[in-house]
Amino acid sequence: MIELRDVGVTFPGAARPSLDGVNLSIAAGETVALAGPSGSGKTSLLRLLNALLLPTTGSVSVDGMDTRDDASLWEIRRRVGLVFQNPDDQIVSTTVERELAFGMENLGLDRDEMRSRVETLLPMLGLEQLRDRPPHRLSGGEKQRVAVAAVLAMRPRHLLLDEPTSLLDARGRADLWALLAELRSREERTVIHVTQFPEEIAYADRAVVLVEGRVVFDAPPRELFAAGSGADGWGLRPPPAMGLAGALRTAGRPLPEDILTMDELIEALAGGTQ
């Protein structure tokens, strides 16, 4: 359980708070998409959850532990894994394989366990061929997959992903979502991901929208894109399938009103044929 109570963050010298009056409570196992314009405080919010950033006002707790409590710091970092928005800010090791081992070593895992996790994760993220390469010399998308793998290797109970697909191509994105879905089906894991892709918001159970440091929306994604929700005013586009369905309806092709994803649209148009 992750709880933010009346959280405010004001950076030194800043004219106004970057987060303001944020109340959120996220149950273990929930999948939450965090969206909002650039500068709205999404990254700051994630950094609060693993105590990289402390609230200026209010409190943040993870499984009952207050992030300001130094004695809990290690346990909080063990439970909360954060994949950074920019992989270069996260990667520290000289080879891909060592980067995956790095966090596990800090957790004190034994060699066999580490080896087995590395061997499972490398192929899952398409990194087998790259295992001996220096991460800082990989391409952006490759680095991003290394950063995700390194955090997954630690099996954090709460997984935070800050725009984890921003550098991936379409296949890389689809593969990562399939992998996360599979991990969730096997063990309970909270996933909080920041995304700019409306379709990735649609994957979550719950969408939270930040605007200028405040939570302006917190409900299932379907409601976010319903008419009149305000999404447009917050700079959020509906998933493209919704727009296409609208255009087709206007052109006289009968379609259900609640289409959100491309798969639903394809099914509605060509359902029954294979």
Next chain:
Amino acid sequence: MRIVLDSVGLTYDRGLPTARSGLGGVSLSIGAGDAVAIMGPTGSGKTTLLEIAAGLVAPTTGSASLDEAEDGASLKSRVGLVYQFPELQFFEETVFDEVAYGLRAARIGEDEVVRRVHAALDRVRLKPSSFVERSPLTLSAGEQRRAAIAALVVLERPFLLLDEPSAGLDPRTRDRILELIHREREAGRAILLVTHDPELAEETVDRIVVLSSGSIVADGSPADVFGDAGLLERLGLEAPPAHELVNALSRRDPAVARDVASVVLGRPALRDGVSNDRF
């Protein structure tokens, strides 16, 4: 003026056991007013290609040159490359100094520097009065990206190369990048754009070059490339949503695909087994 790449290839760590190919033999020519997108899977050589075209990295085979240019002009002096995550290269204390850096290095007078820095910030939609004094390190990711782009467009070089300029940006900021590319095009600059964002490509360029494993595997209009379902599938690339829909439907039910295409595609641009005869 043209950038001419003649069978350029690059092998990293040549002669070492760690040697690996970043780019095969690629030939490409970009002239004034052209707008070209490079697309391709991660690791296919897109960034390597931009670095060579910008004269920042010498190819290990083939040649990269600036043709039809005045004496003394070089790729380096006429091509500006905005790196992926350009914000990582910030080192000045204020946004103003960051954007002014290249102009001052070129010994341009301070009045002119002020004028051009303000104009460049306006062009990337960062209000000069609110941003010139700020430390670049305290900006949000989207603001940093735009400041970093401003530091390059301020130089007004005839070729603008952009590596994933919209990666990680929210839709509004992305639209500003799109707008910025349009404006730079209108100002006569040639654009070479690397992107995974098919809509950004469709809306800003006339030609898409597709790379795979260091070689060009397709080269055509956005409609051609995005209508080639087989190519996209093979490389794991995405087309704009309207094309994705039509491509997916044509595998299921070609008649439905044609009907949907007539509504969602601007002009019929269907290939790959779906004929155009209905339109």
